[in-house]
Amino acid sequence: MKHFTNFSRAVAAGALAVAMSTAAMAADGLNLPNLTYRTGPFAGTGTPIMNGQRDYMLMLNERDGGIGGVPINYVECETGYNTNKGVECYEKTKGEALVTQPWSTGITLQVLPRTNVDRIPILAPGYGFSPMSDGNTFAWAFNPPVSYWDGAYMILDYISDGDMTSLKGKKIVLLHLDHPFGKEPLPLLEKLAEMHDFKLVPIPVGLKEMQNQSAQWLQIRRERPDNVIMWGWGAMNAGAITEAVKTRYPMENFLGVWWSGSDADLQNVGAKAKGYKSISFNAPGNFPVMEDIRKHVVSKGNSMIKSEADLDTVFYQRGIVISLYLAEGVKTAQDHFGEKNINAEQLRWGLENLNITEARLEELGMKGMVPPLKTSCDNHTGHAGGWMLEWNGEAFVQASDLLVPDRDLIRPLELQKAADYADNNAPWPGRGDLACN
Amino acid sequence: MFYRTSGQFKTTYESDQALFPIKQDMILLVVILAAMYVIFPMFASEFTYKALLVPVLIYSLASLGLNILTGYAGQLSLGTAGFMGVGAYACYKITTIFPEMNIVIALFLSGFFSAAVGVAFGLPSLRIKGFYLAIATLASQFFLVWLFEKWAWLYNYNASGAIEVRTMDIFGLVVTGPTASPVVQYYFVLGIVSVVTFAMINLTRGRYGRTWKAVRDMDIAAELVGINLMRAKLSAFAVSSYIVGIAGAMMVFFWKGAAEPNLFDIPMSFQIVFIAIIGGLGSVMGNFLGAILIVALPVVLNLLPELLGLSIGSATMEHVNVMVIGSLIIMFLIVEPHGLARFWALIREKLIIWPFPH
Numbered sequence: 099m100k101h102f103t104n105f106s107r108a109v110a111a112g113a114l115a116v117a118m119s120t121a122a123m124a125a126d127g128l129n130l131p132n133l134t135y136r137t138g139p140f141a142g143t144g145t146p147i148m149n150g151q152r153d154y155m156l157m158l159n160e161r162d163g164g165i166g167g168v169p170i171n172y173v174e175c176e177t178g179y180n181t182n183k184g185v186e187c188y189e190k191t192k193g194e195a196l197v198t199q200p201w202s203t204g205i206t207l208q209v210l211p212r213t214n215v216d217r218i219p220i221l222a223p224g225y226g227f228s229p230m231s232d233g234n235t236f237a238w239a240f241n242p243p244v245s246y247w248d249g250a251y252m253i254l255d256y257i258s259d260g261d262m263t264s265l266k267g268k269k270i271v272l273l274h275l276d277h278p279f280g281k282e283p284l285p286l287l288e289k290l291a292e293m294h295d296f297k298l299v300p301i302p303v304g305l306k307e308m309q310n311q312s313a314q315w316l317q318i319r320r321e322r323p324d325n326v327i328m329w330g331w332g333a334m335n336a337g338a339i340t341e342a343v344k345t346r347y348p349m350e351n352f353l354g355v356w357w358s359g360s361d362a363d364l365q366n367v368g369a370k371a372k373g374y375k376s377i378s379f380n381a382p383g384n385f386p387v388m389e390d391i392r393k394h395v396v397s398k399g400n401s402m403i404k405s406e407a408d409l410d411t412v413f414y415q416r417g418i419v420i421s422l423y424l425a426e427g428v429k430t431a432q433d434h435f436g437e438k439n440i441n442a443e444q445l446r447w448g449l450e451n452l453n454i455t456e457a458r459l460e461e462l463g464m465k466g467m468v469p470p471l472k473t474s475c476d477n478h479t480g481h482a483g484g485w486m487l488e489w490n491g492e493a494f495v496q497a498s499d500l501l502v503p504d505r506d507l508i509r510p511l512e513l514q515k516a517a518d519y520a521d522n523n524a525p526w527p528g529r530g531d532l533a534c535n
Numbered sequence: 536m537f538y539r540t541s542g543q544f545k546t547t548y549e550s551d552q553a554l555f556p557i558k559q560d561m562i563l564l565v566v567i568l569a570a571m572y573v574i575f576p577m578f579a580s581e582f583t584y585k586a587l588l589v590p591v592l593i594y595s596l597a598s599l600g601l602n603i604l605t606g607y608a609g610q611l612s613l614g615t616a617g618f619m620g621v622g623a624y625a626c627y628k629i630t631t632i633f634p635e636m637n638i639v640i641a642l643f644l645s646g647f648f649s650a651a652v653g654v655a656f657g658l659p660s661l662r663i664k665g666f667y668l669a670i671a672t673l674a675s676q677f678f679l680v681w682l683f684e685k686w687a688w689l690y691n692y693n694a695s696g697a698i699e700v701r702t703m704d705i706f707g708l709v710v711t712g713p714t715a716s717p718v719v720q721y722y723f724v725l726g727i728v729s730v731v732t733f734a735m736i737n738l739t740r741g742r743y744g745r746t747w748k749a750v751r752d753m754d755i756a757a758e759l760v761g762i763n764l765m766r767a768k769l770s771a772f773a774v775s776s777y778i779v780g781i782a783g784a785m786m787v788f789f790w791k792g793a794a795e796p797n798l799f800d801i802p803m804s805f806q807i808v809f810i811a812i813i814g815g816l817g818s819v820m821g822n823f824l825g826a827i828l829i830v831a832l833p834v835v836l837n838l839l840p841e842l843l844g845l846s847i848g849s850a851t852m853e854h855v856n857v858m859v860i861g862s863l864i865i866m867f868l869i870v871e872p873h874g875l876a877r878f879w880a881l882i883r884e885k886l887i888i889w890p891f892p893h
Contacts, residue, residue, distance in 0.1 A: 136850035211713035278696035
């Protein structure tokens with residue numbers, strides 16, 4: 099055991115390095131870090147979103163000098179979707195950070211209990227898990243603008259053309275990633291299947307068989323479902339769409355969640371996937387805000403995008419929308435507290451009292467890009483709804499009016515699961531000393 | 536000069552067989568333990584605990600478990616992460632079924648579950664060897680992760696599908712959950728790793744260790760001199776999986792705080808195999824050296840550009856990191872194929888005769 103010398107030396111060097119670097123990290127302005135995944139198995143879908151998030155923040159810095167005149171210090175910490183790296187990045191950034199954006203569900207689960215103690219809001223737009231909507235349990239967590247259960251409801255709402263009783267006797271396949279994320283819509287879909295008497299067939303796709311789904315699609319061919327709903331991520335999406343084309347499944351009956359609607363996944367098959375749909379909380383288009391980004395970021399060569407065409411993709415623009423929520427949270431907090439340099443607790447208040455109206459969206463040059471959103475103490479999601487997008491062979495286009503979830507149906511389920519979570523993690527602080535106003 | 540052994544006379548068999556027959560080794564150990572127990576906690580930040588010290592200790596322990604099986608008993612295994620998962624899930628179930636139980640007891644009990652599973656999957660080793668055994672343990676890896684995903688009872692039917700650690704204390708001191716202070720968790724992990732390491736050093740020097748080494752070096756010869764192969768191999772599987780299970784439980788309870796089933800998937804198995812190989816198969820110390828190289832070095836490298844005042848994108852740094860670590864691994868394997876532990880042994884031999892090599 100004499101031999102531990104090298105160990106101690108290396109760790110001592112490490113400890114020293116860490117002590118020095120944490121001191122160096124403090125910087126002026128609003129510290130808004132992002133735990134990115136531009137590397138690793140999910141980089142393909144992650145990169146466009148991260149680019150959008152980054153470019154919106156850079157644009158605010160260039161155009162308005164930050165938010166409320168305070169420059170944004172937007173830092174990325176690369177996790178590669180790896181939960182070990184997630185811990186590292188969270189610990190590294192949390193010191194000065196106003197917010198944490200953990201991205202992967204695994205990292206979110208690890209970080210969520212810690213944020214109560216460290217008193218940092220956690221922003222998980224379009225992911226996280228559905229019960230997060232209950233702000234009285236998850237005081238520090240936010241997942242605007244819609245949760246997965248909202249998404250599942252909206253997809254069925256679209257399929258049934260607004261009348262779910264018409265689903266009676268139909269057969270719907272849920273092709274999902276065999277992972278907590280993929281299983282998320284199951285409780286709600288099962289409940290709806292029971293209520294409206296349609297048959298739900300969940301078909302899991304293992305993490306290792308994402309790219310080879312021939313068995314799953316054979317089963318789909320045998321089942322002859324009226325619709326296939328996909329809850330996929332990363333390589334699973336492209337795999338499923340290719341198989342669907344190969345087995346000649348009617349594309350117009352094939353719908354995905356918002357993470358299954360990346361342009362890159364469909365470009366390979368192009369026109370053959372015409373008719374494929376994906377629910378989304380942002381509609382692609384050439385909005386005034388895009389012009390600002392082009393002018394202030396892209397033309398100056400500060401963006402990380404590969405080509406200008408990336409600007410039009412759904413995922414890049416979704417990144418912009420995600421940064422919009424954060425920026426609006428900061429602004430709401432600044433206005434309310436009358437302070438420009440807000441702290442994490444004030445940002446929490448800001449995110450809890452978001453009110454992004456139609457008029458505000460017009461002002462931001464994002465009218466029609468996202469639905470208006472309003473959050474409150476017991477509603478950390480906003481449940482703003484979304485649109486169905488359809489692949490026309492070259493790009494996604496908006497294919498429906500605004501679809502909104504039936505909150506009366508979903509809310510009890512959220513409350514129940516939120517209470518379960520608090521029980522499992524007892525003693526769970528809940529709202530604690532945070533006043534609701 | 537510093538490591539001179541002349542003048543240290545052994546007058547009894549006992550002193551000749553002591554754990555540290557050379558005085559300098561003993562001094563070194565005391566210095567290291569003092570550093571671990573006293574000096575680091577005086578300076579370390581929360582980040583250092585969470586990203587460097589605790590992970591290195593936990594990975595070292597897991598690798599130590601694997602080393603018992605692969606390095607000492609010669610049975611190749613690719614199922615380490617799966618057995619870690621068994622330990623973690625067992626500990627989770629024990630602490631939710633018996634919420635009053637002391638976490639230390641739960642931790643040591645959960646090791647028995649992974650040991651039992653390890654023995655069950657070790658049974659094929661009685662008939663098959665080498666690469667074929669590696670494939671058999673690979674099967675356990677896939678099966679166990681599948682089980683963690685499908686058997687909802689294991690994660691108490693959580694909506695998230697993951698296991699989450701609630702707050703637990705020992706005599707009023709919070710050791711798990713979000714409110715536990717990193718220093719407490721560090722001392723807890725350090726204590727357990729120290730105890731297990733000490734036990735393993737003695738075990739591998741003793742009767743069992745010698746039986747395992749005999750089986751590793753040539754199983755037919757071992758059988759001819761009267762070693763019961765079945766007992767030797769299965770005891771190696773049991774001890775190895777026991778330690779690995781504890782490491783898995785500690786990983787979730789004292790480091791991460793929550794875990795999805797796919798955490799225990801094959802990449803982690805490989806990572807631990809790498810730690811064991813680069814550290815040195817058949818050594819205890821090698822596991823710690825290997826863990827520093829594979830687990831801690833990337834974290835430290837990530838901090839470098841900031842220290843030097845360079846602005847490199849985090850993603851670019853990640854790519855650079857992979858390249859640097861990869862080439863370091865290759866370099867170490869070329870320079871010393873028997874691992875870092877052997878590397879240190881050579882240095883030590885040189886030190887003993889330095890500065891008069893003749």
